[in-house]
Amino acid sequence: MANKAAPDASRRSERSRRAIFDAALSLVGEVGYDKLTIEGIASRAGVGKQTIYRWWPSKAAVLLDAFTAGVDEYSTQGLPDTGDLAADLKSVLRATADEFNDPVFQAPYRALAAAGANDEELSRTFVARLMEPGTLVYVERLRAAQEAGEVAAGIDVRVAVEMLLSPFSQRWLMRTGELTYDYVDTLVDLVLRGLRPRD
Numbered sequence: 001m002a003n004k005a006a007p008d009a010s011r012r013s014e015r016s017r018r019a020i021f022d023a024a025l026s027l028v029g030e031v032g033y034d035k036l037t038i039e040g041i042a043s044r045a046g047v048g049k050q051t052i053y054r055w056w057p058s059k060a061a062v063l064l065d066a067f068t069a070g071v072d073e074y075s076t077q078g079l080p081d082t083g084d085l086a087a088d089l090k091s092v093l094r095a096t097a098d099e100f101n102d103p104v105f106q107a108p109y110r111a112l113a114a115a116g117a118n119d120e121e122l123s124r125t126f127v128a129r130l131m132e133p134g135t136l137v138y139v140e141r142l143r144a145a146q147e148a149g150e151v152a153a154g155i156d157v158r159v160a161v162e163m164l165l166s167p168f169s170q171r172w173l174m175r176t177g178e179l180t181y182d183y184v185d186t187l188v189d190l191v192l193r194g195l196r197p198r199d
Contacts, residue, residue, distance in 0.1 A: 019045040020052060021066035025108055028063060033111035036063070060115050060122050067108045068129045079141040085150045088141065089188045093168065097179040100172050113173060135161055142195075152197045164191045 023044035028036050036059050042049040056062045080088045099105050116123030135158075142157040151157070167187060171177050 016045070016047050016051060017055070020047060020055075020062060021069060024059070024062045024066045025104070028111050029104060029107035032107075033063075033115060036111070038062070060112070060119065063108055064112060064122070064126060064129070067112060078137045081141060081144055083148075085141070085145040086188055086192055089164070089192075090185050093164075093184040093188060094181050096168070097181065097184055100179055110173075135165065138165065149197060151195045155195055160191065160195055163194075164188070 020041060023041045024036070027040055027044055031040070038049050038052050038059055041059065041062060042052055045052075052062060056065065079092055082088055100109075112122070112126055116126050138161040139157050142151055142155075142160055145151045146153065146155065146157060151160070164187065168179070168184070171183070172179055177183065
């Protein structure tokens, strides 16, 4: 009689982890962060709550890991560089506006932003794992544009990126207006007007 292969614990753990991530992201959209619980996530994922507590100390930690699972891939890809800085920035920010307008994205991001406002450690982790990698790909793109002569030599590209991304984030977080393609295009044009080399 042939021996059966032993179960692959790592594959089982990865399936459970993926199920927990999916459960956390879907539930926060359905019930909101305040009503999100470890018990609810465990029930939706089909695991015991002790499985979750073995890997994460809180629902915020689960949600953060679930939400940032794809960040490494984004950071590796970087921003497009077609040689036209304005077109590249508009293309990426339009795609980002689509993402931020998607209810599936909005619920966990808003939940983490709200929770981070009252939890310094969570906020620092959120910035380090999600916001900073996203900011750095813009910094690298602007630095390349600076080297190509599209951005003035004396410009602090980190501050320039914040000039571009902060109004976008503020409008979305505070709901001061819609994130439209027209808004994104205008934002890029205004920021680049101040970054271009002077003749």
